[in-house]
Amino acid sequence: MCIQQLHSSVCIHSHLLGQLSLHWTVLRWNLKADKNWELPLPPGSMGLPIVGETFHWFLQGSNFHASRRRQHGNVFKTHLLGRPVVRVTGAEHLRRLLLEEHNLVGANWPQSAQVILGPTSLANSIGDIHHHKRKVYAKMFSHSALESYIPRIKQVVAETVRDWCAREGPVMVYSESKKLTFRIAVSVLLGSLPSKEELTNLFTVFEQLTQNLFSLPLDVPGSGYRKGVQARDKLHGYFEKPIEDMLQSSPEYSTALGILIKSSQEQGMKIGMQELKEAMVELMFAAYATTASACTSLILQLMKNPAVLAKLRMDLQTNGVWPESTTGENVSRLSDVTHLQYLDGVVKEVLRLLPPVSGGYRVALQTFELGGFQIPKGWSVMYSIQDTHDTAPIFQHPEIFNPDRFAEDQMKGKDARFQYLPFGGGVRRCLGKELAKLTLKILAIELATISHWELATKTFPKMLMVPVVHPADGLKVQFSAQLCNEWHS
Incomplete structure (x- = not known):
């Protein structure tokens, strides 16, 4: 099934899933918040179970992130390629992320890229x-x-x-x-x-x-x-x-x-x-x-x-x-x-x-x-x-x-x-x-x-x-x- 066909199938069934699917998804990912922190998760949608918003991302291109940034701000959550993701925009946020690598964040390519590029590749190396x-x-x-x-x-x-x-x-x-x-x-x-x-x-x-x-x-x-x-x-x-x-x-x-x-x-x-x-x-x-x-x-x-x-x-x-x-x-x-x-x-x-x-x-x-x-x-x-x-x-x-x-x-x-x-x-x-x-x-x-x-x-x-x-x-x-x-x- 091509990606366009799969997207069409998702759209046809999305109305039937309705609020039940949305409630399940939100509940599932809220449970992954750190209970030791009072701060909320960033705003945003986690999409459908398993696939999240991956196909919307492929099909919408730049409009995917731009529309969600306009709706939720410069820090928002989504679910792409099987992983929960926080999308970040703006020099004030990027400065902290890029300067504190190996402390706050580490390298993380999608699993497919990690395997295909290989464990000894520069992209997959750390520290x-x-x-x-x-x-x-x-x-x-x-x-x-x-x-x-x-x-x-x-x-x-x-x-x-x-x-x-x-x-x-x-x-x-x-x-x-x-x-x-x-x-x-x-x-x-x-x-x-x-x-x-x-x-x-x-x-x-x-x-x-x-x-x-x-x-x-x-x-x-x-x-x-x-x-x-x-x-x-x-x-x-x-x-x-x-x-x-x-x-x-x-x-x-x-x-x-x-x-x-x-x-x-x-x-x-x-x-x-x-x-x-x-x-x-x-x-x-x-x-x-x-x-x-x-x-x-x-x-x-x-x-x-x-x-x-x-x-x-x-x-x-x-x-x-x-x-x-x-x-x-x-x-x-x-x-x-x-x-x-x-x-x-x-x-x-x-x-x-x-x-x-x-x-x-x-x-x-x-x-x-x-x-x-x-x-x-x-x-x-x-x-x-x-x-x-x-x-x-x-x-x-x-x-x-x-x-x-x-x-x-x-x-x-x-x-x-x-x-x-x-x-x-x-x-x-x-x-x-x-x-x-x-x-x-x-x-x-x-x-x-x-x-x-x-x-x-x-x-x-x-x-x-x-x-x-x-x-x-x-x-x-x-x-x-x-x-x-x-x-x-």
């Missing part, structure tokens, strides 16, 4: 183990490492954009962006790409994993959970040989896998085969799904805001990033990209308006107070990035796409630490954020200097939030090649 792993992994995203990745990223991006421009019909931007970021992830991790057929098969398996990473933990034939586990096992099998080859020879330190192996040796941390396989899958997921979402949003926002695109092109030309060919040879070092302030603002504004991941998961390690309510020990806590961006007082007119809001003079004196956090915050902020931004900037440069694009449908699509932000129809766009000097003719 000192997590801290040490981050030090080892951080070397893959150092300045020197990022600079060594630039040629591979540029090559993949340039080939992709030329392919889009050469097509006669519209491009499905979201699906093509996933292929783009997947190729970048494989190239950065391994140093080269497999054959076209092998890459296509690998991509299909990886799509199966990402589509089922967040699923009800029902291990039965045909379930999303079972499909996700099967995809994980296939990926582990594929990565075993390149890992063995790397371990048996001198690691190539211009690849992320080689840098990871070397960094682990330097830190005195022996990484075995299973841990490296789980690291590969986790790193690819982090580099693939969220960056594909951001690439799609970048193209969408530049298409929606032609004045921003025109200003970006002018700024690139002023700063000498205006290649005479389609290869962008004058962008070869990290400094060639990082000094472009308006481009930096464009990328930051894309991530503010449409952060790829709408929130992060934690679990209450002890009962604590937040916003005048008790958060019981063992409950999930989901902090909202999207809603926090939308309500942050430092961003005037948040519905408007305005890269100039990130200009140095505009941000001076503003504390954005917990009001702007597209990559999360605290001890679990995204390690690969600079790689993601570098990819977005190289894509923006390539698009702005050699291509033209326009929407191939009558209206812009609705944006869905699960598992990452993406357009409902995939975003159909017609691309065409255009010489850079034509933009000023």
Whole structure:
């Protein structure tokens, strides 16, 4: 039964269940409040027995949390993916959660994600183990490492954009962006790409994993959970040989896998085969799904805001990033990209308006107070990035796409630490954020200097939030090649 059909079935029977179901659900979860605390549970609904509000969440997307926040405030309860959840919005609440990890809250991905990513993954690590792993992994995203990745990223991006421009019909931007970021992830991790057929098969398996990473933990034939586990096992099998080859020879330190192996040796941390396989899958997921979402949003926002695109092109030309060919040879070092302030603002504004991941998961390690309510020990806590961006007082007119809001003079004196956090915050902020931004900037440069694009449908699509932000129809766009000097003719 597909999710739409199941939702319809729930709606048909909900009237028959009526107040009896509602009373049972409320009573059940009130019993889980901490009796040693007089503070009430946050307001909100726990939905139906067992499934809670999971299907409403999938179907309503961003409207699910936004509507409940408007009704209940910045701290409310719900029931998602088999767990009671408190949803939290606002810098004043996020500051406490993110700074007191390992004290008030700990890492808590849904059970399906925990199993599929694996017990040794960085996402599932806690305490000192997590801290040490981050030090080892951080070397893959150092300045020197990022600079060594630039040629591979540029090559993949340039080939992709030329392919889009050469097509006669519209491009499905979201699906093509996933292929783009997947190729970048494989190239950065391994140093080269497999054959076209092998890459296509690998991509299909990886799509199966990402589509089922967040699923009800029902291990039965045909379930999303079972499909996700099967995809994980296939990926582990594929990565075993390149890992063995790397371990048996001198690691190539211009690849992320080689840098990871070397960094682990330097830190005195022996990484075995299973841990490296789980690291590969986790790193690819982090580099693939969220960056594909951001690439799609970048193209969408530049298409929606032609004045921003025109200003970006002018700024690139002023700063000498205006290649005479389609290869962008004058962008070869990290400094060639990082000094472009308006481009930096464009990328930051894309991530503010449409952060790829709408929130992060934690679990209450002890009962604590937040916003005048008790958060019981063992409950999930989901902090909202999207809603926090939308309500942050430092961003005037948040519905408007305005890269100039990130200009140095505009941000001076503003504390954005917990009001702007597209990559999360605290001890679990995204390690690969600079790689993601570098990819977005190289894509923006390539698009702005050699291509033209326009929407191939009558209206812009609705944006869905699960598992990452993406357009409902995939975003159909017609691309065409255009010489850079034509933009000023």
